[in-house]
Amino acid sequence: MGNGLDSPLSAFDANVGGFEMSPSTSISTVAAMVPTDVEVILCNETTQPLDWATEADVVGITANVAQAERALEIARTFRRLGKTVVMGGPHVSLVPQLFAEECDSIVVGELEAVAETFFRDMRNGTLERRYDGSAADMRTSPPPRWDLYPHDRLVSGVVQSSRGCPFKCNFCDVIQYLGNKQRHKDPAQVIDEIQKLYDLGFTSILIADDNFTANRKKAQELLAAIAAWNGSAGRDFVSFQTQMSINMTLHDDILSACHRAGILTNFVGIETSDPLALAESDKRPNQHLDLVQQCEKSVRAGVKIEPAFIVGFDSDTLDSFEEQFRFAMALPAGSARVGPLVAPVATPLFDEMMKEGRLLEDSEHRSFAPPYYTSNFEPAQMSRTELYIGLRWLISRLYSPENFLIRLNRIVDLLAPPPWVDRGAGRARKPRPLNARLAATVLRQAAERDPALRPAISEAFSNARRRPEIGTAVGEVIFRYLAILVNLSKNGMYDPEWSRMSAPPFDMRTTDERLERLGHWRPMLRPQVTPSAAGGAWRDQLRPI
Numbered sequence: 001m002g003n004g005l006d007s008p009l010s011a012f013d014a015n016v017g018g019f020e021m022s023p024s025t026s027i028s029t030v031a032a033m034v035p036t037d038v039e040v041i042l043c044n045e046t047t048q049p050l051d052w053a054t055e056a057d058v059v060g061i062t063a064n065v066a067q068a069e070r071a072l073e074i075a076r077t078f079r080r081l082g083k084t085v086v087m088g089g090p091h092v093s094l095v096p097q098l099f100a101e102e103c104d105s106i107v108v109g110e111l112e113a114v115a116e117t118f119f120r121d122m123r124n125g126t127l128e129r130r131y132d133g134s135a136a137d138m139r140t141s142p143p144p145r146w147d148l149y150p151h152d153r154l155v156s157g158v159v160q161s162s163r164g165c166p167f168k169c170n171f172c173d174v175i176q177y178l179g180n181k182q183r184h185k186d187p188a189q190v191i192d193e194i195q196k197l198y199d200l201g202f203t204s205i206l207i208a209d210d211n212f213t214a215n216r217k218k219a220q221e222l223l224a225a226i227a228a229w230n231g232s233a234g235r236d237f238v239s240f241q242t243q244m245s246i247n248m249t250l251h252d253d254i255l256s257a258c259h260r261a262g263i264l265t266n267f268v269g270i271e272t273s274d275p276l277a278l279a280e281s282d283k284r285p286n287q288h289l290d291l292v293q294q295c296e297k298s299v300r301a302g303v304k305i306e307p308a309f310i311v312g313f314d315s316d317t318l319d320s321f322e323e324q325f326r327f328a329m330a331l332p333a334g335s336a337r338v339g340p341l342v343a344p345v346a347t348p349l350f351d352e353m354m355k356e357g358r359l360l361e362d363s364e365h366r367s368f369a370p371p372y373y374t375s376n377f378e379p380a381q382m383s384r385t386e387l388y389i390g391l392r393w394l395i396s397r398l399y400s401p402e403n404f405l406i407r408l409n410r411i412v413d414l415l416a417p418p419p420w421v422d423r424g425a426g427r428a429r430k431p432r433p434l435n436a437r438l439a440a441t442v443l444r445q446a447a448e449r450d451p452a453l454r455p456a457i458s459e460a461f462s463n464a465r466r467r468p469e470i471g472t473a474v475g476e477v478i479f480r481y482l483a484i485l486v487n488l489s490k491n492g493m494y495d496p497e498w499s500r501m502s503a504p505p506f507d508m509r510t511t512d513e514r515l516e517r518l519g520h521w522r523p524m525l526r527p528q529v530t531p532s533a534a535g536g537a538w539r540d541q542l543r544p545i
Helices: 026-033 065-080 090-094 112-124 174-178 187-199 216-229 246-250 252-261 275-280 291-300 320-329 348-355 384-398 401-414 433-449 453-464 468-490 506-510 512-516
Strands: 038-044 058-062 084-088 105-109 130-133 157-159 204-207 239-243 263-271 304-311 337-340 538-544
Touching: 026 038, 026 058, 026 112, 038 112, 058 065, 065 084, 065 090, 084 090, 090 105, 090 174, 105 112, 112 130, 157 187, 187 216, 216 252, 239 468, 246 252, 246 263, 246 291, 252 263, 263 291, 291 304, 291 401, 304 320, 304 384, 304 468, 320 384, 320 401, 337 384, 384 401, 384 506, 401 453, 401 468, 433 453, 433 468, 453 468
Parallel strands: 058 084, 084 105, 105 130, 157 204, 204 239, 239 263, 263 304, 304 337
Antiparallel strands: 038 538, 058 538
16 A cells, blocks of 8 residues: 655666665555554565465555556455455556555555554454545654565665655656645654664665755755765765756755765656757756756766656657767766656646547556557657657667767766765775675676677776776666666667667568567557566555454
């Protein structure tokens, strides 16, 4: 059961080699609200098999849009097995009518405000059909129960310091269920949660905010607290990642404060270099900026970037894929998250596409996530087939070992050393044992798909040795590239042959049969949901005792 939380990271790199990169904070936060006389078992299908024979009396399921259909399948199965099923989370909050009849009770919105009532009713066997939670005061939100979570399978710990984002990008569904008014935890709360993750052995922590620096005053207060904690009182330094708009690079004080605190990676929605596309999507933080220059400025300040790109805006043409490739190659970024423009339900873009009659006619799936790497509406200047072909080419080109090396060398040239080097004292925390095993696993799996990869990675480490003070950071860039590459290869979006093509093979649009032979086209025509699919749907199984 969810409280409207989700990770900013894309679902395609959630699971690597049986390990989870960065989890949602939903179920661990929900678990913290459960009364002490109720036994809580957390199950994350990304890394654990689902126990259909569980003795739990109540099964709670939370889902975002990418996990919604799998969540419904799980709910139906558990109800047939006689369990009481409760559903909540982002997508349930956006379109509750799709879930209300598939479970015994739904929680719409954030759980904190109704938690006491909900758990009282659950224990008494008098659950209402629906509970509506309001925007929570984050200062009352309890620290997540990561001790109950399978944290030994996590690469990174996660903490959330705020919810909401003040911007109004027309394709963003997060602001539809969390709002435009940012709400923050007190710095002391966040430090307490960080310390708990440190005590569990984490060397890397994601601050899973929707926009960490949107409120600069609040961000500065928290950054000062993290900087005072990190590497002090006998602790080793921990590296942090978060999600910030690119316009934070306009503020030198924010950049330097991030670096001092150890926030060394920014997952940033760059989207596109086309000013027409930025304007039509109301992507205000990115407008009127030299995006390449600002990304370089961030890396020079010691904050690496991991950008996200979108193709499929109404202003995009078939030339846009090659334009996005040239733009992305100009950035000092190892990994690039590339996807189609999608109109999530409840967003202004969804309403616009509905009004224009451009949403897909398949009403059964209209409100769910579209299949991999296509859209749920017809693009203005290309077909959905061309969108898929262009994205597959763009991803293959960007993730080719040769092109990754070019971008990595830019990082090596520009990146400022981490704060533990600048301070001249302390050290980075020794990586968790699973990180070394996982790194070896993803390198082996990736090299099996592209033999050119292993010598390229060897060259990458060789180039990085000229600046040993950033060796840990470069290693993180290489690892994340490999982890994402493995999943892109598994879902068919990276192909070594396509990576050598100078332009997208749009001639393939003449027949779907040619694409079906690739083995990747059929899943995009209709979602294929199976009991073994590890879509990352999160479950809480609550058993009163």
